[in-house]
Amino acid sequence: MGAKLQGRVKSSHGSRGSHRPMAEINVTPFVDVMLVLLIIFMVAAPLMTSGVAVDLPDDSAGALTHQDSAPVEISVENSGVVYIGDTEVTLDRLQELVAAIAAKDVERRVYIRADQGLAYGTVMSVMATVNQAGFTKVALITDSE
DSSP states (O other), X not given: OHHHHHHHHHHXXXXXXXXXXXXXXXXXXXXXXXXXHHHHHHHHXXXXXXXXXXXXXXXXXXXXXXXXSOOEEEEEOTTOOEEETTEEEOHHHHHHHHHHHHHHOTTSOEEEEEOTTSOHHHHHHHHHHHHHHTOOOEEEOOEEO
């Protein structure tokens, strides 16, 4: 009779244990996902820092939709001639005019349009002039496909 009672206790105890919810969190899937992400970032990080020859003037991105005020448009032709709007200016005069515009509203957007065949240094000198005037919202305009 003692054996019978002991068998009942085991079977009833075993059935209760199988229906209890598990109170521990299984972190194995979380660790697996984190390790995969770590490997992806370790492989991708060096690829993002390497330089690749690209044709910058081509663009497939959409146009900017936020227009707070009329932007300042600076164009640079292949010959190096600089324009503010439709007015031809020299680089020295450009610095004066951009500084005067910045004195009125430094938050205006500045769009720089440069010819694709233009030397990189010329574009950078125009950008440096705009930056020295205090403008922070500067964009390079490209052709959309």
